[in-house]
Amino acid sequence: MRMTKIYEGAYQWIMLGRDVHKPEKIIDTNQYMVRTANRCLLIDPGGIELFAPMLAAVLHHAPVEEITDLFASHQDPDIISSLGLWDQALPNAKLHAAALWEGFLRHFGCETIEYVPIPDHGGVINLGAIELQIIPAHYLHASANFHVYDPHAKILMSGDVGAALEAPGMPVFVENFDMHIEKMRYFHQRWMPSNQAKRAWIDRVRKLDIDILAPQHGRMFKGDDVKRFLDWFEALQVGIAV
Amino acid sequence: MQVNQAKSQFVAVASIAAELSAVMEVAKEISLAAANAKAIAFRAGEKAKGFQPITDFINELAKDTIELVNNINEYAFHLYRLTVNEQRMTEACKRFEKVEQLAAGARYADSLTTSLQEVRLRTQLCHREFILQVSELLIKLADVMHPARAARVIAANSRIEASQAGEYLQSLQAVAESVDNAAQIINDKVHKCRSALTIINVAE
Numbered sequence: 001m002r003m004t005k006i007y008e009g010a011y012q013w014i015m016l017g018r019d020v021h022k023p024e025k026i027i028d029t030n031q032y033m034v035r036t037a038n039r040c041l042l043i044d045p046g047g048i049e050l051f052a053p054m055l056a057a058v059l060h061h062a063p064v065e066e067i068t069d070l071f072a073s074h075q076d077p078d079i080i081s082s083l084g085l086w087d088q089a090l091p092n093a094k095l096h097a098a099a100l101w102e103g104f105l106r107h108f109g110c111e112t113i114e115y116v117p118i119p120d121h122g123g124v125i126n127l128g129a130i131e132l133q134i135i136p137a138h139y140l141h142a143s144a145n146f147h148v149y150d151p152h153a154k155i156l157m158s159g160d161v162g163a164a165l166e167a168p169g170m171p172v173f174v175e176n177f178d179m180h181i182e183k184m185r186y187f188h189q190r191w192m193p194s195n196q197a198k199r200a201w202i203d204r205v206r207k208l209d210i211d212i213l214a215p216q217h218g219r220m221f222k223g224d225d226v227k228r229f230l231d232w233f234e235a236l237q238v239g240i241a242v
Numbered sequence: 243m244q245v246n247q248a249k250s251q252f253v254a255v256a257s258i259a260a261e262l263s264a265v266m267e268v269a270k271e272i273s274l275a276a277a278n279a280k281a282i283a284f285r286a287g288e289k290a291k292g293f294q295p296i297t298d299f300i301n302e303l304a305k306d307t308i309e310l311v312n313n314i315n316e317y318a319f320h321l322y323r324l325t326v327n328e329q330r331m332t333e334a335c336k337r338f339e340k341v342e343q344l345a346a347g348a349r350y351a352d353s354l355t356t357s358l359q360e361v362r363l364r365t366q367l368c369h370r371e372f373i374l375q376v377s378e379l380l381i382k383l384a385d386v387m388h389p390a391r392a393a394r395v396i397a398a399n400s401r402i403e404a405s406q407a408g409e410y411l412q413s414l415q416a417v418a419e420s421v422d423n424a425a426q427i428i429n430d431k432v433h434k435c436r437s438a439l440t441i442i443n444v445a446e
Contacts, residue, residue, distance in 0.1 A: 056344035063353030088334040
């Protein structure tokens with residue numbers, strides 16, 4: 001699995017993805033790791049099929065006992081169906097996920113890991129050295145949905161917002177925004193159900209200082225492309241299936 | 243736990259739950275037949291005097307069966323939970339071994355060793371408990387056969403007593419038939435449960 005460091009300071013942000021061994025028919029995903037001196041947070045750690053390459057990659061950076069926090073933006077299988085395996089592997093970890101999804105996510109197996117329910121208005125993940133904000137993104141696309149914002153590194157992990165479905169092996173950052181638009185359009189129009197929810201999210205996110213917008217599928221946006229994306233998304237009509 | 247073994251274990255446990263549910267329904271039918279018989283025997287008065295105590299026996303047998311089946315259902319549910327846990331842990335072992343292979347040379351590769359050992363141990367313990375529970379369930383299933391056998395004897399006695407009941411003969415014979423059939427069905431269902439259990443490969 002490819003590992004790309006996207007922030008390096010007193011702690012690190014690492015993007016994990018583009019796994020060449022990924023089974024062909026499952027959707028490609030980006031996982032993110034925030035590594036401090038003695039803690040490790042895995043953001044949307046992935047589906048069950050991805051567990052082995054994902055943990056193998058993480059072990060280059062952290063031992064299992066220091067993987068203390070998992071975050072699931074929502075309940076989809078490509079986000080967190082590996083939960084039952086993390087539950088067996090991690091001796092002292094918490095899962096931060098929507099309160100609304102608790103009864104659903106526990107179907108994946110969650111006996112050792114402590115479930116930390118996130119209320120609708122969001123919350124924080126305190127990793128000791130750094131405190132990350134949990135930003136509400138409800139109905140984008142799941143009914144309870146959250147993103148993670150790091151005000152220090154200026155990174156917003158934006159779940160399915162900003163996602164694009166592309167052929168395997170695509171670059172990790174958007175290189176030409178205009179050419180990237182068609183790779184995202186249908187995904188956002190079809191998967192995002194509510195223009196109202198979209199506007200509420202854009203209003204909230206525009207107030208954040210963001211250097212990198214990091215979605216769960218496809219390429220990340222950096223610099224001016226973040227604003228370009230927000231402008232494009234704001235103008236897009238979503239919920240087209242009805 | 244191999245894939246085929248896991249499948250047969252799930253199927254066996256599900257079959258047991260289905261058969262037990264059918265046994266429960268039949269036991270309730272016996273209970274209803276007992277109430278019906280009691281009413282007929284009451285109306286028949288002296289002509290069915292010998293039948294009256296039999297109705298109480300029938301009712302007791304139905305109650306015993308229902309209680310035993312309730313108890314067995316808990317075992318069956320526990321077996322199901324054990325099967326799910328064992329399957330999950332087996333899957334975890336398999337995936338952890340894959341991690342070990344992929345993480346060869348990683349700085350913290352060794353940190354997974356303890357988790358892998360613990361999952362292997364828990365899998366073994368789970369399997370042992372499963373085997374133990376299967377043995378206990380087989381004993382409990384044998385217990386259900388006792389009231390079913392007794393019900394057949396009572397049905398035979400009921401036929402004899404019914405023959406003395408004059409115009410109530412047909413009604414009381416119908417009750418005896420109903421009890422006999424129900425007992426036979428319970429017997430068959432319990433046999434199916436036992437067969438389902440024995441096809442599970444419980445060899446360690």
